[in-house]
Amino acid sequence: xxxxxxxxxxxxxxxxxxxxxxxxxxxxxxxxxxxxxxxxxxxxxxxxxxxxxxxxxxxxxxxxxxxxxxxxxxxxxxxxxxxxxxxxxxxxxxxxxxxxxxxxxxxxxxxxxxxxxxxxxxxxxxxxxxxxxxxxxxxxxxxxxxxxxxxxxxxxxxxxxxxxxxxxxxxxxxxxxxxxxxxxxxxxxxxxxxxxxxxxxxxxxxxxxxxxxxxxxxxxxxxxxxxxxxxxxxxxxxxxxxxxxxxxxxxxxxxxxxxxxxxxxxxxxxxxxxxxxxxxxxxxxxxxxxxxxxxxxxxxxxxxxxxxxxxxxxxxxxxxxxxxxxxxxxxxxxxxxxxxxxxxx
Numbered sequence: 001x002x003x004x005x006x007x008x009x010x011x012x013x014x015x016x017x018x019x020x021x022x023x024x025x026x027x028x029x030x031x032x033x034x035x036x037x038x039x040x041x042x043x044x045x046x047x048x049x050x051x052x053x054x055x056x057x058x059x060x061x062x063x064x065x066x067x068x069x070x071x072x073x074x075x076x077x078x079x080x081x082x083x084x085x086x087x088x089x090x091x092x093x094x095x096x097x098x099x100x101x102x103x104x105x106x107x108x109x110x111x112x113x114x115x116x117x118x119x120x121x122x123x124x125x126x127x128x129x130x131x132x133x134x135x136x137x138x139x140x141x142x143x144x145x146x147x148x149x150x151x152x153x154x155x156x157x158x159x160x161x162x163x164x165x166x167x168x169x170x171x172x173x174x175x176x177x178x179x180x181x182x183x184x185x186x187x188x189x190x191x192x193x194x195x196x197x198x199x200x201x202x203x204x205x206x207x208x209x210x211x212x213x214x215x216x217x218x219x220x221x222x223x224x225x226x227x228x229x230x231x232x233x234x235x236x237x238x239x240x241x242x243x244x245x246x247x248x249x250x251x252x253x254x255x256x257x258x259x260x261x262x263x264x265x266x267x268x269x270x271x272x273x274x275x276x277x278x279x280x281x282x283x284x285x286x287x288x289x290x291x292x293x294x295x296x297x298x299x300x301x302x303x304x305x306x307x308x309x310x311x312x313x314x315x316x317x318x319x320x321x322x323x324x325x326x327x328x329x330x331x332x333x334x335x336x337x338x339x340x341x342x343x344x345x
Contacts, residue, residue, distance in 0.1 A: 023119035039068035128285035164262030166284025168312025195232035266292025275300025
């Protein structure tokens with residue numbers, strides 16, 4: 001029998017530490033090896049207990065969580081799930097934490113009574129984080145991507161590119177979108193991310209890329225040189241009216257336990273764009289996107305799956321490949337150029 005996943009809880013709230021420790025410890029696959037009220041106490045427990053996964057609050061006394069995370073990833077990379085407040089400031093901190101090497105971000109519970117509900121979701125995130133290849137997201141060990149080949153840029157045509165990602169996807173999406181030229185085909189992105197964090201994520205990408213990047217709103221037109229990011233807690237679907245494509249943004253039920261769901265987006269692209277599309281499935285836990293990507297492939301679209309070596313969690317790309325939904329399996333540095341080649345037909 002495999003040993004339990006060793007977890008350290010870091011939070012300045014005694015109630016949060018107590019509830020998380022109790023709830024997480026009820027799962028037979030998890031062992032809570034300690035709970036620290038601040039990064040200094042956490043440092044001592046890490047040296048002593050060597051946890052597999054850390055849950056980390058952002059706002060703490062003596063040292064904030066982001067500073068601690070950056071130090072941790074520099075000296076001893078450990079899979080870390082950041083718990084951030086649902087505020088504009090919290091969204092920016094969450095993105096900075098992902099950039100610093102966090103595996104996942106979650107919204108902090110609004111009240112002490114809702115911590116237990118958050119802990120149930122946290123259990124699944126911890127299990128995924130324990131399998132994450134932290135070396136692919138720790139800043140000190142990330143591979144620098146080279147430029148997209150010029151011949152691919154020159155041949156880019158007007159097609160729709162749909163991209164789905166989850167765990168580790170924010171770093172990977174940045175690596176892909178920052179390498180695409182201004183005249184890239186329209187791009188739709190569904191990244192599993194909490195509500196309100198996606199706008200900060202889109203704004204950050206927009207400041208780094210040649211293309212325009214926006215959080216999608218209901219009715220937005222799908223245009224060349226633009227990427228639309230599905231808002232947290234909303235599904236994004238492609239729709240067509242004559243020759244014009246636009247997106248619908250709606251609540252709807254959870255699909256594969258996610259909203260937004262990659263499957264929902266891919267299925268809509270299969271229906272509306274058919275062979276005039278390219279589907280890309282990136283790093284992430286679970287199977288969301290696999291069935292939708294297969295629908296795209298059956299409709300004539302070309303499809304790409306990220307390879308295991310460059311994935312933080314090889315769950316979603318693996319599930320899609322096993323289902324027969326993937327035409328090309330590519331490492332991260334090849335994906336931008338391959339997307340442009342396939343979009344050029």
